[in-house]
Amino acid sequence: MRIGIDIGGTHTDSVLIDGTRLVAAAKAPTNHDNLLESISQVLHLILAGQDPTAVTTLNLSTTLNTNAIVTGRTDPVGMLVVGGPGIAPENYRIGEHFHLISGSLDHLGTETAVLDEEEVEEAITSCRTQGVACFAVASKFSPRNPAHEKRIQEMLTNQADFVSSGHLISGQLNFGRRIHTAYYNSAVWRTFRAFSTALTASLSGFDLHAEVNILKADGGTMPLSRALEAPVQSIFSGPAASVMGILATTPASTDMLMLDIGGTTSDIALFASGQPLLEREGIAIDGHPTLVRAIHVESIGIGGDSLISMREDGLQIGPQRIGPCMASGGPAPTLMDGLNVLGLAAFGEVQWSRNGIEALAVSHGLTGRQLAKQAVDAAVNTISAKIEELIAHVNAKPVYTIQEILEEREINPKKIIVIGGPAAVFKELLQMRLGMEVVVPPLHGVANAIGAALTRSTSHLTLTADTSKSKLSVPRLGIFRSIPRSFNLNAAIEEAKTLLKDDLEQAGITIPADQIQITQADSFNMVEGSYTMGKNIRVVAQVQPAVVARLEASATEIAIAGRP
């Protein structure tokens, strides 16, 4: 059996799944000061009458690290940055202990200025005297040559509780993102470690001995042991859990969309042939772009609690929220009240919605129904416009070969899956406006926890090889070694697959070889004068997000903590 837990901003949801059958589901309020309390509450509910030792896997999506960052409850980080020519590294300044160190590498990884070790010593001493014990190291072009990062890491031996090293985060080039990712990884490390220790203790209390995985923003999981090294990968896993929930409850092999309607905002995700689209480079944390792989989710300021207001230029809906809808005793009319007035929903005290909407309508010479209709139309138009913009944006993404321009197929979704509180209410409205099939899956109240429970591990690596220098590198795995000059693209592809498979196996995960996808495989002749000196090979391999099973329809009730 598998357990999925999604700790969200308001609720903590959990499900227990046996094969393709939902055994139990539960909900409890999230206690941000004590997440384990929320976890315990839902575990009690779903494990009632079940054998905990039969649970093999527990997957957890948590806002812990996201919240630590948003609320500023992170560790100070000694950020040691080796820049060099180009865009000034000062532009990437982050945190209170940002140190620029002299030294540089070029785009081929050749050292063009030596590392100034005296400056490194000074920076370390300065951090240590200010009580900094977590460090992060990033040098420009370190995926091409990690020498400077490795040397600094060596110099930090016995001087730091934890060090994040840029080249181990990703083989992808992007200096600014590397700096920010390494920084946040170290900043949340202590918080995450404390949580992990407490979690492990708490699970033994439940007699749960399942393997524990942490959800990532790309919709996949990583084992807890890996998460301790790369806690930053667990941020923003909530929307990813919802997306995986869709895959776990709805047949998905075509181009389609997901719309998750919440209280304040709604999230939109796009699937190409059933696969969720990922961010091109990575997600932004607190306004800082990073290399954390993530499902591309567009948020818009429209939700059930979006405020309806009248302005000089007409009716406005969202992005403001000043409280719940009037039907739930809120202070001002919201989208949900509008839906109540039109008879599309019957949520809470419908009469309170009518009173509120009519009061606003009268002062603008409208009837309540007229105003409610305007509000709902405006909301549907905003959502539709964003969806169209997203599709256009994805179809206009840059490509680099003639073949892609000539042969690439346009993404053209014909179906939209709607989840979240008022999902069912929007079904017909969206069907009319978008001309797409609108599907509201059952169980959408705990889709995120289902997604967490049923998703599998993801991973990726970037391999580059330069046969003129007989060099191969796989930065994320710390592999930098020599190869024969006869090394070629096919060998590189095989090597990338094997390395990714082995790496996952080391973490206790078995993935069939055919599930490893090659997303880039290029080989360039390197020419000097008019002689071919070798080949420059680039391969990217990944295990993409996927669910291990699709849930069968069921009538399992969601147990709510604190209710009989």
Next chain:
Amino acid sequence: MLKADSSLGVIFFPAYDWAISPTHPEREERLLYTQDQFREEGLFDIEGISEHRPLFATDQDIMRAHFCFPSVEAICTESHRISAGGAIQAARLVLEQATRRAFALVRPPGHHAMKVVHGNRGFCNINIEAVMVEWIREHYGRKRIAIVDTDCHHGDGTQDVYWHDPDVLFISLHQDGRTLYPGTGFPHENGGPRALGRTINIPLPPRTGDEGYLYVLENVVLPILADFKPDLVINSAGQDNHYSDPITNMLFTARGYARLNERLKPDIAVLEGGYSIKGALPYVNLGICLAMAGCDYSAVREPDYNAAALREEPETLEYIKQSCDPLLEGYFHPAMGDFEKQGEYFVRERKIFYDTDGILEKQREELKDCDQCRGLRLIKSSSSRLLPCLGVELPIDCCPACEREGYEAFNRKGDEFLVAQMLDQKNKQFCYRPQR
């Protein structure tokens, strides 16, 4: 985080699956290291700098700019259409005001492709700037356009396309033609009889560095642009003035290129040559993008940059300074050249060699000396591979007499021409004579 002062759209299209031949400078690897540099610098994370894919140039797009013999398909592969489509995308972004400026970082290049095309010259098949300029005029009407060609080689193709067009000012800065391909581009090449002073050639001595290059920019190019007052400035941006370029002899640097673009302020830049793909292009392209976006580029520098070694000799600088006044004369008071005239036609007879494809073209151009319009142009061209072909060009302000005469020539039955193409800018008709 960094923010662009003026938004910039970059059409980055490295054509990773196309080469003239495996070891040719114009090969798959050419923009690979530029992309590595862009990615590592996070260029597209800068607010206001965006990346776009190219459009695809149609037959009509190409036939507005060129006489392609025997046909567009015979001259253009997909790669050329996409590269020209990249330039069109750049123009579209700027004219639709999606971005303030745009840089088409595309290959293959185009500035050696002339009005008539039989094949590849100097790595170019079609002139991607010309296809773009004609697209702009088709969709946005008649405009005054300045093309400043900063490639190290004379932009002889672009010069030829706009030789008779007074609406387009063409300025080429290049290494002296006596020392480099294609061996042309001298100050006396000053525009056709109806467009005198609208072609300005600025040959620079070998080993010109940042100071000399920027001196000419400040003292010749910018004053001429200030007078011409173009609606659009286009930089035909070759990167082979760089000190590390393998096939030229100049001393220009990445920071020099950035400064050039900061001062020139082109609305659109289009990549041309430049084959120092590891030592120059990553830094030059970064410098140009940052400068066009109004971002700080002061820390952009080649790893082996050495200011002292890259300074030109005092004599070189003196020579450059001396050349400025006559160049300004060539724009402000151009002398009437000795154009050959037969009857009421200006006539040019030329032989043009297509080095890459080994084709020799023989061409006779007749431009009517009309007092009602710029004059009908007839181009009779044959090559070592093709029997005579006819190109008929009617200018945008074409008078009824020239229009009638042009269509008579185009529709004449039983003449010696294997192929005839009409390029009618007035009525926007671009077509081939139906085959018999």
